Amino acid sequence: MKKLSLFNIFFSTVLMLLAFAAPPFLPLSDAKGVKTSYKRYSIFKYKNEAVLCEPYTVNKDDWLYKIFRKKGEISEKDFPHFIIIFKEINPQISNIDAIDPGIHVLIPLKKVKQGDYDQSTPGNVDIPVIEFSTIREDLDLKPFIQEHKIKKGDTISNLIDKDFLQKGGHL
Incomplete structure (x- = not known):
């Protein structure tokens, strides 16, 4: 019995040494064009719903509807509800049709359930993100x-075709 215990200890030790001394799996460590990182999102309570939100800093030549069309299923499924949530969680923006570069906003992405994500800190979620460098950035839009020629009194909110959005259209 003692020989068996010594053998188990010896065998376990050898396995651990081999595991720590082995080179990393080459296809994973040598992957070109792939970057893995974590992105921090916020959980915002809106009425009785938890909403996953992405922090975003407005850049030069950004406008909110350009940002919205890229982000989240709420804006895709129910745009008027999305705007209501956006205004609620970003009280620093008095006019959503005019934003300045450098402003920090939260973009509501999707409604979540309490146990959907492990919160790294209260109200925050860290989600792994895989980026591929082979995606084209020069898309022709x-x-x-x-x-559209802007007329006095025009706002982006009024120019959007509500019927288009309700039928699944995208900005």
């Missing part, structure tokens, strides 16, 4: 852009 010209066929999808319609020019």
Whole structure:
């Protein structure tokens, strides 16, 4: 019995030494064009719902609807509700049609349940993100852009075709 215990200890020790001394699995450590990191999101309580929100700093030439069309399923499924949530969690923005670069906003992405994510700190969730450098950044959006001459009193909110959005259209 004592020999068996010594053998188990010896065998376990050898396995651990091999595991620590082995080089990393080459296909994973040598993956080109792939970057893994963590992104921090916030959980915001809106009425009786928990909403996953992405912190975003407004850049030059950004406008909210350009940002919204890229982000989240709430804006895709129920845009008017999305705008209500956005205004509630970003009280520092008095006019959503005019934002300045450098402003920090929270973009509501999706409604979540309490146990969907482990919160790293209260109200925050760290989610692993995999980025691929092979995605084209020079996409031609010209066929999808319609020019409009701005008239006095025009707001983006009023120019959006509500019927288009309700039928699954995207900004």
